[in-house]
Amino acid sequence: MFNISPEILKHLEELAQLELPEGLEEKMLQDLNHILGTFQIISRVEVPPETTTAFSSPLREDEPKSFENASQLLGQSRLQDGLLKVKPVLEEED
Amino acid sequence: MDDVKTIFSKREANEITFTHLMEETLKELSHDDELHAFLFIRNADELMADAKAADNAWDEGQRKPLLGIPIAIKDNMCVTGLPCTCGSKILEHFVAPYDATAVKKLKDAGAIIVGKTNLDEFAMGSSSENSAFGPTRNPLDKTCSPGGSSGGSAAAVASGMSLLALGSDTGGSVRQPAAFTGTFGFKPSYGAISRYGLVAFASSLDQIGVLAKHPEDVILASSVLFGQDPMDSTSRDIPMAPQPEASNVKRVGIVKEIDSNMLDKDVKHAYDSFINYLSRTYEVVEISIPHWEEALAAYYFIAPAEASSNLSRYDGVRYGTTMEAENYSESIRKTRNLFGEEVKRRILLGSFALSAGYKDALYEKANYLRQWLVFEFDQVFQNVDMVLTPTTPTPPFKLGEIKDPLDLYKADLFTTPANLAYLPAINMPYPFQENKKDLPIGLQFIAPFGEDHKLLSFINELWQGAEEL
Numbered sequence: 001m002f003n004i005s006p007e008i009l010k011h012l013e014e015l016a017q018l019e020l021p022e023g024l025e026e027k028m029l030q031d032l033n034h035i036l037g038t039f040q041i042i043s044r045v046e047v048p049p050e051t052t053t054a055f056s057s058p059l060r061e062d063e064p065k066s067f068e069n070a071s072q073l074l075g076q077s078r079l080q081d082g083l084l085k086v087k088p089v090l091e092e093e094d
Numbered sequence: 095m096d097d098v099k100t101i102f103s104k105r106e107a108n109e110i111t112f113t114h115l116m117e118e119t120l121k122e123l124s125h126d127d128e129l130h131a132f133l134f135i136r137n138a139d140e141l142m143a144d145a146k147a148a149d150n151a152w153d154e155g156q157r158k159p160l161l162g163i164p165i166a167i168k169d170n171m172c173v174t175g176l177p178c179t180c181g182s183k184i185l186e187h188f189v190a191p192y193d194a195t196a197v198k199k200l201k202d203a204g205a206i207i208v209g210k211t212n213l214d215e216f217a218m219g220s221s222s223e224n225s226a227f228g229p230t231r232n233p234l235d236k237t238c239s240p241g242g243s244s245g246g247s248a249a250a251v252a253s254g255m256s257l258l259a260l261g262s263d264t265g266g267s268v269r270q271p272a273a274f275t276g277t278f279g280f281k282p283s284y285g286a287i288s289r290y291g292l293v294a295f296a297s298s299l300d301q302i303g304v305l306a307k308h309p310e311d312v313i314l315a316s317s318v319l320f321g322q323d324p325m326d327s328t329s330r331d332i333p334m335a336p337q338p339e340a341s342n343v344k345r346v347g348i349v350k351e352i353d354s355n356m357l358d359k360d361v362k363h364a365y366d367s368f369i370n371y372l373s374r375t376y377e378v379v380e381i382s383i384p385h386w387e388e389a390l391a392a393y394y395f396i397a398p399a400e401a402s403s404n405l406s407r408y409d410g411v412r413y414g415t416t417m418e419a420e421n422y423s424e425s426i427r428k429t430r431n432l433f434g435e436e437v438k439r440r441i442l443l444g445s446f447a448l449s450a451g452y453k454d455a456l457y458e459k460a461n462y463l464r465q466w467l468v469f470e471f472d473q474v475f476q477n478v479d480m481v482l483t484p485t486t487p488t489p490p491f492k493l494g495e496i497k498d499p500l501d502l503y504k505a506d507l508f509t510t511p512a513n514l515a516y517l518p519a520i521n522m523p524y525p526f527q528e529n530k531k532d533l534p535i536g537l538q539f540i541a542p543f544g545e546d547h548k549l550l551s552f553i554n555e556l557w558q559g560a561e562e563l
Contacts, residue, residue, distance in 0.1 A: 002456070004446060012445045016402060017409070018438055019427045028435075031499055032443060038500055039391035043455050048465035069191050078416070086411050087422040 001043060002036040004029060095254050097308035098163055105152060105162075112152065112162030112206075116145035119164045119208065122255045129231045131240075131249035133169045134177050135209035144206045151204070159318055159336060161204030166256035168247050169210035170217055171302070172291040173197050176207075180293050181215040181225035183432040185414040194291020195323045196260060196302050203318045208256055211246030215434045216405065217262055217295045219243050220270055220505035221496065224436045229493055232274060235533060238490040241271030241505070244305065248275040251305045258315050259305045264296050265393050266485075266509025268303035272521035273485035273536020278553070280304045280312045282546050284516035285330040287316075288323030296400035297328075299393075299513045309554040312520070313338055316550065332544050341552035346372055347381035347478035352508070358488040364524040364535040365484045371526070372482070375559075381474045381481065385466040386511060392463035393510035394503060395447045395456050402444030405437070439499060467515045475542040480552060483508045485521045485536030508538060518546040522553050525560035 004012070009029055013019060020028055078085055096104070104110045120141065126132050141164075148162030167173055170180045172190035179185045193201065200207070214224035222230040222245030230245040232238040233253035240249040244261025248271035251259050261268040263281035272279025281303040292302055304315045317336040323329045348369060354362050372378050410416035410429030417428035433441070447456040474481065487507055496502050512519035517540050524535040541549035 002452070008446070009442070012442045012449070015449065016441045016445045017406075017423075017426050017430050018433070018441065019431055020438065021431070024435065024438075028439060028442065031439060032446070034498075035394065035443060035500055035503075036446075039394055041388055042391045042395065042459045042463060045385075045388065045459045045462045045466070048462050049469055084411065087419070087425050089422045 001040045004032050004036065095257065095307060097311050098160065098257065098314055099310060101163070101257075112145045112148040113142065115162060116141055116164065116206070119255065122253060123208065125253075126255065128236065129233055129249050129253060130228055131211055131230050131246045131253065131255060132166070132209045133179055133181070133212050133225075133227055133246070136176070136207070141206065141208060148204060148206065156204070158202075158204030159314060160200060160258075163205050163258065164208045164256045165200055165205045166208055166211050166247055166250040166259040167197060168213055168217075168244050168259070168261045170213060170262055170293040170295075171197055171260060172293075173207055173210065176210055178210070178293065179227070180217070181213045181227060182434070182437070183226045183415065184408050184429065186226075188414040190291075192291065195288035195325055196319050197291060199318050199321075200260075200315075205258075211244070211250050211259060213246055214243035215437050216293070216401070217243040217264060217267055218401070218436050218440055220266070220502050221491070221493070222246065222271075223493060224434055226434055231493065232490055234275060235490065237492055238533065239274065239493050241274035241486075241490065243267040243271075244279075244303075245271045245274075247305050248272055248277055248279065251275070251277050251307060257306065258311055261303050261305055262292055262295070263301050263303045263509075263513065264299045264397060265513050266506045268305060269485050269509050269519060269521040269536070269538060270505055272305055273523075273534065273538075274490040276523045276534030277521075278306050278309055278312050278523070279521040280316065280550065281512060281519050282316065282320070283332050283518045283543050285328050286332040286334070286518070286546060287319045288321070288326040288329045290323055290325035294404040296397040297404065298400060299397055301513070309522075309550060309557050310338065313547075313550045313554065316546065320546075332546055334547050338551040338554040339547070341479075341548050341555055343376065343479040343548070343552045345377045345379055345478040347379055347474055347481045349386055349481060349483055350380045350382045351384070351386040352483060356487060357484060360489055360532070361484050361487060361535055364526075365537070367526060368524060368537055369482070371560075378482075379478060381478055383467070383470045383474060383511070385463055385470060388463055389467060389511040389514055390503065390507055392460040392467075392514055393506065394443070395460035396464065396514070398440040398444030399447045399457050399460075400444070402441045402448065405433075405441055408433075436499065464514045467511055471511075471515045471517060471540075471542075479541075480549065481540040483538045483540070485509065485538040489533045489535055512538075512540050517541065517543055518549050520549060520553055522557065525557065526563075
């Protein structure tokens with residue numbers, strides 16, 4: 001019922017920002033489809049009854065707080081003038 | 095190795111010191127190259143200095159609950175100044191800048207952290223073979239796996255390299271390695287122990303748990319660790335005391351849906367004989383959890399789905415290793431290729447379960463199944479006090495023996511329902527092994543939500559009763 005084609009696998013790699021090394025793609029495809037085939041039983045599950053057991057957690061207020069120890073968290077070598085140094089995000093058009 | 099209470103009695107009588115205890119621990123730790131239970135062991139001089147400080151504190155009259163007790167921490171929890179690799183190349187050089195709440199509580203209770211233990215990469219696995227830094231060996235048979243993902247913590251406790259260890263349990267990662275090493279492995283009710291500082295795998299399932307050789311040590315450590323924490327909004331106050339009390343357990347349920355024919359013969363023998371033993375004292379009744387068999391399927395869609403989201407933070411910018419490349423997006427991809435095969439498999443499976451067109455059929459249905467399990471356990475616990483199952487379908491398997499990932503997933507067959515239903519559960523070693531050299535078999539008890547103290551008190555009663563036979 002569920003099947004991951006080589007094209008879907010490529011799309012998933014893109015979504016997950018992964019790039020499988022050569023040789024692993026075929027094995028991964030086989031493994032994933034084997035797992036999906038075994039667990040497809042899940043598609044037959046019916047809507048459950050309402051339960052009274054409450055496990056929802058009240059979310060705390062989202063309050064930004066500064067972390068005083070940024071250099072320790074990120075590593076001194078990756079900071080420049082107190083800012084995080086990364087590769088260019090936007091590329092210039094040729 | 096003695097339990098904490100006995101150690102404190104001997105310390106009171108000046109029969110031992112914490113320095114002596116640490117010397118003994120260091121002797122065991124020096125053999126870790128055979129087991130590879132640890133990814134990082136603290137410097138011996140530092141450990142001896144901590145032990146000496148604990149002795150001084152004791153002599154000055156301090157009586158903290160874990161004073162001078164050597165404890166190991168799974169390497170997916172933050173300890174200030176120590177590496178936190180999660181068994182992954184992607185965090186190989188990451189050093190934690192703060193203490194996890196659980197770690198801070200242990201330190202405040204006087205415990206001495208000896209090091210960080212090996213694990214399957216990002217706690218994904220059941221054998222400890224998925225660690226990027228090599229597998230851990232089972233101290234009871236070095237050709238066997240100690241289980242996983244907290245295999246390093248279990249091996250550390252079983253071999254006497256620490257009295258207690260912290261693990262994390264998302265689908266059985268504390269209980270299954272406990273079963274494979276003949277130790278106690280406790281996963282508390284969801285929210286009982288703060289996860290602040292535990293590296294997230296699947297947040298609706300992850301729990302920090304305790305491994306020890308003695309049930310009373312599990313109770314003592316839990317009393318230190320339990321409690322609501324403002325840094326983890328999913329945490330809550332669940333009653334826990336440092337001492338066991340009368341559990342008043344009367345009825346134990348046996349899950350009808352467990353097909354005993356699919357159990358290994360040694361597991362089946364241990365399970366059947368323990369049911370016989372229990373029925374001499376307790377009323378043992380058959381109960382039904384109709385969706386029991388589908389729980390594993392629900393777990394293997396929910397956990398990878400959450401993992402695919404949680405692990406998106408490893409982009410080489412915010413944490414750990416960065417792989418240099420021409421541009422930003424290429425650098426992210428190169429960095430994320432440091433993930434091992436199993437982590438990639440679960441991220442891809444999770445991405446699929448959440449993708450357009452499949453989310454309703456997979457992820458939503460898995461959550462329906464989860465709600466069924468919550469409902470069915472609720473019904474069951476109106477009639478019984480505890481539920482008994484085997485912890486694993488097999489005894490410890492050989493390292494390298496299981497090649498198919500799906501076969502490894504099946505090691506979690508009996509442990510995932512407790513995570514999905516948010517319930518406390520514990521592995522207790524089968525106490526009546528005819529030949530003490532045989533590999534251990536684990537028995538799992540599951541209790542109603544929030545009845546963690548009752549569960550641990552019951553296990554303590556059972557263990558003491560079995561030891562007296």
